[in-house]
Amino acid sequence: MDCMRANKLKLNPDKTEMLLVNGSPDQMMDVRPVLDEVTLPLKEQVPSPTACQPANKDTLQREIEVLKRKDLALDQEIAQLSAEGYSLEELEDHISLLHEYNEIKDSGQMLLGRLAVIRGVTTRELYPEFDLDVND
Incomplete structure (x- = not known):
C-alpha cells in the first residue's frame, strides 16, 4: 500500500474484489473490508458480466x-x-504524421514529468521555462 500511496495510485472499488479464503460468506455478511480507505465488495456482491440483460429485437x-x-x-x-x-493516400499520410507527432509529444511530456519529479515541481511550472503553452 505504501507503493500505491507514493505513486498517488488509488483503488477503484468497482474494479477491485476480495476473495474470502477462510470461512463462509454468511460469516462475512456484516463485514465490509476496507483497503486504503476504499470499501471493497465481496465477490458475491459483484454482478457477473453474464448478468446483463440481452438487448431485445427492437x-x-x-x-x-x-x-x-x-x-x-x-x-x-x-x-x-x-x-x-x-485523396485516400493524402489522408493516410496525414494520419501517419499525426501519429508520429503524438508519439513525439508523449515523449516530451514524459521527459517533462521526469524533470518535474527531479526538481520537485509540477510539469505546469516547467512550461514557461521551455516556452510551452499550457493549453497546447
Whole structure:
C-alpha cells in the first residue's frame, strides 16, 4: 500500500474484489473490508458480466438503423472530400504524421514529468521555462 500511496495510485472499488479464503460468506455478511480507505465488495456482491440483460429485437433494429445512417453520412462525406480533391493516400499520410507527432509529444511530456519529479515541481511550472503553452 505504501507503493500505491507514493505513486498517488488509488483503488477503484468497482474494479477491485476480495476473495474470502477462510470461512463462509454468511460469516462475512456484516463485514465490509476496507483497503486504503476504499470499501471493497465481496465477490458475491459483484454482478457477473453474464448478468446483463440481452438487448431485445427492437433495440437491436434501432441500433442497426442508426449505424446505417452513420455509414451513409460517412459515405457522403467521403464523396464530398473526393470531389474537393482530397485523396485516400493524402489522408493516410496525414494520419501517419499525426501519429508520429503524438508519439513525439508523449515523449516530451514524459521527459517533462521526469524533470518535474527531479526538481520537485509540477510539469505546469516547467512550461514557461521551455516556452510551452499550457493549453497546447
